[in-house]
Amino acid sequence: MGEIKGLLPLFILASGFLVSSAQKTVCTQEALADIVFLVDSSWSIGSENFQKIRDFLLTLVNSFDVSPDKVQIGLVQYSNSPHTEFYLNSFETKQKILDYITTLSYKGGGTKTGLGLSFLLKQHFVKEAGSRAEDGVPQIAVVITDGQSQDNVEPHAQDLKRQGIILYAIGIKDADMEQLKEIATKPHEQHIYGVSDFTALQGISQSFIQVLCTKVEEATRQVSQVPQGKVAL
Secondary structure (H helix, E strand, O other), X not given: OHHXXXXXXXXXXXXXXXXXXXXXXXXXXXXXXXXXXXXXXXXXXXXXHHHXXXXXXXXXXXXXXXXXXXXXXXXXXXXXXXXXXXXXXXXXXXXXXXXXXXXXXXXXXXXXXXXXXXXXXXXXXXXXXXXXXXXXXXXXXXXXEOOOOOOOOHHHHHHHHHOOOEEEEEEEOOOOHHHHHHHOOOOHHHHEEEEOOHHHHHHHXXXXXXXXXXXXXXXXXXXXXXXXXXXXX
16 A cells, blocks of 8 residues: 555646646647546445546546547446446547536445456457547556455456557555556556545546546557558558
8 A cells, every 4th residue: 555655746746737837638639549447436435435536537538539530438337347337439529428427326336347357358449339449549448446456457457458458547545556557558657646535536637637648649640650651652
């Protein structure tokens, strides 16, 4: 637990700088990505803290230009078992996603993060669910959890990474740092966020959005350069 708190100064300083600039970070319109959020809704969170997760998700979604040919967003809630809230191709507008998240219900249960990760790969990062991986569109998963998983996470995270999916891990309060490292893409300092409590989530929102936007924009540029290279040949 001490390790996760050790990450705090870096992230709070980063978010403090961005917030003090009084400018909300918004990704460029050129950004192209498929992003699926895997959200812990176990009993340890509680309904009051789950509202803070909703608010965090709303802030993140609001930073993207959402459409079928820009950024697509999916959402899975998990506890004892994973539950699809919506797929990448369920909603074509940002407002519909924001409306859905506003009324997102809290499930409760255990913490089977490994099962949730496996579910992402089989049910969400597939063409039928709206994944554009075949077209070279960046595939990103964001895992938000507050505790230690009751099942093994590493093999499932590795399966996602082998498919080229970038994994971010956001650990809240009692999240297990070693498991966050097993989940997240390397380098860990760029893909793991730790906060001491749920209230601190909004404090990292702007810095996390900045990192996510940068990653998406870099990947988008790489994708756009591929066809040009083929034409040049």
